[in-house]
Amino acid sequence: GQRYIFDPRSLYIHEHLGAGNLEGSQICFKYWKWVEKRIVFRAEKTVCVSKGMSDYYKALSPERLLKTSIIPCFCEQANRPDSACVSKIKESLGYNSQDLVIAYYGSFNTGWNNLEMYLEFFDKIKNYPFKMLIISQDAESLKRAALKNYENITVVNGDTFTDKGAASLLDVADYGLVILKK
Secondary structure, rough: OOOOEEOOOOOOOOHHOOOOOOOOOOHHHHHHHHHHHHHHHHHOOOEOOOOHHHHHHOOOOOOOOEEEEEEOOOOOEEEOOOOHHHHHHHHHHHOOOOOOOOEEEEEOOOOOOOOHHHHEEEEEEEEEEEEEEEOOHHHHHHHHHHHHHHOEEEEEEHHHHOOOOHHHHHHOOOOOOOOOOO
């Protein structure tokens, strides 16, 4: 048979359950769980975004110990960055060295995580005394969209802003933000 690597990131059934697109008792959910298990068992390996996701796939059949590879969708800082470097990046973003920076790293496109769902949140924080740094591959469209009028929100593409990419931008953040629709 054909050998393949399964990348379930867009089809991860539990994401649809958490988003409210499916209910665990529905026949549709049970069917997709069955399909998922068949695909995973036949795959050379499965690509996961976290240890938790990898553990989930391995638990489908502990005796078989499925092969997984983790390609994280988040970043963990190993060492505290040089303060001069952080100050330089903050300055290039138009921030002061003492500004409190909250970063969001991810997409806001027309897919499952689109900007329209979160405009109410951004309206609520627009006058707060912190800087919101959005690092997104959708930066150019976001700059032209509704976010262009928010003075405390900066939108950048991490791949093109600095030579070190998004990791150096995350170095300026005091906090990170995970935002999902209820």
